[in-house]
Amino acid sequence: MIQCTELTKSYRGKQALAGVTCALDEQKIIGLVGRNGAGKSTMLKILAGHLKPTDGEVCINNDKPFNNLTVATNTILIEEAMTFPNNSDVAHILKSAEKFYPNWQGDLAKKLLSYAGLSPKNFHYNLSKGQRSTFNLIYGLASRCAVTLLDEPMNGMDEAIRSDMYRAILKEYIAHPRTIIISSHHLKEIEHLIEEILLIDNGKVALHESLEHMQQYAVRLIGQRDALEQYRTQANILFEKQEAPFAEMVVQAQTLTLNEQQLRDANIQVLPVSASDVCKYVTAKSRGGIDDVFE
Numbered sequence: 001m002i003q004c005t006e007l008t009k010s011y012r013g014k015q016a017l018a019g020v021t022c023a024l025d026e027q028k029i030i031g032l033v034g035r036n037g038a039g040k041s042t043m044l045k046i047l048a049g050h051l052k053p054t055d056g057e058v059c060i061n062n063d064k065p066f067n068n069l070t071v072a073t074n075t076i077l078i079e080e081a082m083t084f085p086n087n088s089d090v091a092h093i094l095k096s097a098e099k100f101y102p103n104w105q106g107d108l109a110k111k112l113l114s115y116a117g118l119s120p121k122n123f124h125y126n127l128s129k130g131q132r133s134t135f136n137l138i139y140g141l142a143s144r145c146a147v148t149l150l151d152e153p154m155n156g157m158d159e160a161i162r163s164d165m166y167r168a169i170l171k172e173y174i175a176h177p178r179t180i181i182i183s184s185h186h187l188k189e190i191e192h193l194i195e196e197i198l199l200i201d202n203g204k205v206a207l208h209e210s211l212e213h214m215q216q217y218a219v220r221l222i223g224q225r226d227a228l229e230q231y232r233t234q235a236n237i238l239f240e241k242q243e244a245p246f247a248e249m250v251v252q253a254q255t256l257t258l259n260e261q262q263l264r265d266a267n268i269q270v271l272p273v274s275a276s277d278v279c280k281y282v283t284a285k286s287r288g289g290i291d292d293v294f295e
Contacts (some may be wrong), residue, residue, distance in 0.1 A: 001026055002047065002147070002179065006056035009042050009203075016042040018203035019056065026146075027177040029169075031211075033187050033279055034200035040183040041079070043200065044149045047181070048077035060147060073102060078140035079151040080133065084124045090135065091120035094142070101143040109142035112168060116161060129156035137165055141172050151183045162189075169193060187276040197275060201283040214275035219256065221249045223268035231256065238281035240288060250281055 002024040009017040017039045024030055032040050045051040046058055049065035049072055058065060065071040084093050090113065098104045113120060116134050127135060137153045154162045170193055173180060184190050187197070197214050199207040209217070218238055221228055225247040235251035250273055263270060286292045
């Protein structure tokens with residue numbers, strides 16, 4: 001269990017996290033999503049013990065992660081900025097990992113490297129951006145840590161290897177369940193993997209729901225502008241767009257009462273809204289999106 005209570009982190013007076021409170025269950029794949037600068041990377045670094053919170057508390061199985069060797073040997077953070085000694089090739093890096101991670105899977109790492117076409121004789125710093133991301137992810141999976149934190153793990157990978165690595169994450173999780181938190185700007189890419197979503201906006205928790213609930217969170221109404229006006233006062237509108245003669249509204253489902261006969265009479269379409277779009281609308285600065293700028 002990961003428990004965050006009023007978790008705050010400030011850099012030079014600016015808050016990256018502003019009172020995050022949440023509880024994340026064990027043995028789940030969780031999507032940590034949000035816009036650029038929302039605080040996702042900061043939160044992962046605190047969970048990994050790389051940063052100390054400015055205020056509040058975080059516990060992983062009742063242990064605070066900062067400066068905690070027990071947590072460190074069972075937690076791994078994979079991020080683009082991670083580095084390894086310049087004088088060590090890939091083979092030596094993998095060999096060294098055996099000494100630190102108690103569940104290290106050297107054979108798995110070698111098989112995945114071979115599949116990805118990465119030579120064990122390569123030096124980490126000489127790898128291309130996509131190759132480094134591939135190696136880093138393989139390193140994270142092979143560690144088989146109880147808490148595996150992946151910060152934008154697919155950056156730089158081509159489409160083919162991205163698909164393969166997502167499948168590798170899923171197969172590893174099914175064979176050896178653990179807590180995997182994947183931070184991403186692209187929820188659609190990881191939707192087939194995750195069980196729940198933690199949406200961060202401006203350093204705070206905007207939503208924390210199961211994927212199933214997020215997929216039912218909102219509906220899209222499309223019809224004549226006058227026909228949609230009746231829903232303006234009764235529903236929580238997340239997004240709206242008008243392109244005469246039609247209008248579109250995305251509304252929170254639980255705030256809306258729909259009568260099928262009335263919808264047919266008014267010629268209003270009701271369409272589902274993806275979890276990815278829900279996250280986009282909930283964290284938007286305006287209900288009209290980019291169109292508001294040009295108006």
